[in-house]
Amino acid sequence: MTSLEALIYCIVAVLITFFICAIPSGYLISKQGSHVDVRKEGSGNIGTTNVARSVGKGAAALTLLCDAGKGFICVGLGKLIASQIFFGGALWPFVPSGPLSWITGMLLLSAVLGHIFTPYLGFHGGKGIAVGFGAMLAAAPLGALGLLLVFVVVVIPTRFVSAASVCAAISLPIWSVVIYHATFGFLIPALIACLVVIWAHRTNINKLLHGEERRFAFHHDDSESKTK
Numbered sequence: 001m002t003s004l005e006a007l008i009y010c011i012v013a014v015l016i017t018f019f020i021c022a023i024p025s026g027y028l029i030s031k032q033g034s035h036v037d038v039r040k041e042g043s044g045n046i047g048t049t050n051v052a053r054s055v056g057k058g059a060a061a062l063t064l065l066c067d068a069g070k071g072f073i074c075v076g077l078g079k080l081i082a083s084q085i086f087f088g089g090a091l092w093p094f095v096p097s098g099p100l101s102w103i104t105g106m107l108l109l110s111a112v113l114g115h116i117f118t119p120y121l122g123f124h125g126g127k128g129i130a131v132g133f134g135a136m137l138a139a140a141p142l143g144a145l146g147l148l149l150v151f152v153v154v155v156i157p158t159r160f161v162s163a164a165s166v167c168a169a170i171s172l173p174i175w176s177v178v179i180y181h182a183t184f185g186f187l188i189p190a191l192i193a194c195l196v197v198i199w200a201h202r203t204n205i206n207k208l209l210h211g212e213e214r215r216f217a218f219h220h221d222d223s224e225s226k227t228k
Helices: 003-021 025-034 048-054 057-087 101-116 129-139 141-158 161-180 184-200 202-209
Strands: none
Touching: 003 057, 003 101, 025 048, 025 057, 048 057, 057 101, 057 129, 101 129, 101 184, 129 141, 129 161, 129 184, 141 161, 161 184, 161 202, 184 202
């Protein structure tokens, strides 16, 4: 695999990942299932938390599965296809410490950017947590478990999903180094993804600082369409 071939493959895979991960799962699920435009409810976000608050548990679970799934599939397939084409199926070059870890890192970043800046909804999407977890699960499974651990440790006692999400995002590059001794090729895209997720939570961070952030609670009735 030459440097040019790697670059061409990365560009194509990144673009495909961006547009697939940009599919607004929460919006589509809420709109089709409960006829609710989740952008006009609660926080206006299309992610799992606002879907749970505005529509209910079932829609939220499906949103979480779809968002995490698209990140996992895109990054996982991106690695697998490259390994089959150029390395006879060997995946080791694409691990965070491998020589082609930058391809995996770019796929991870592209998945997060696509979800947050979806062109299908005027570049206003989710906040990148579920899709980032799915992408990290495919890129660095132990790192993804680290993200989940941080999220759970923060969200259980506080019930602030936003705080747990920001803490998990901050831990992403840390786990990448501690567990995988990641190269700069992987670490830099991972760090950018972390910063973009934090930026997407800027309103939540401001509310947390002023004691105005809502604690998590499900919509009281899954079968009831949210109307205001």
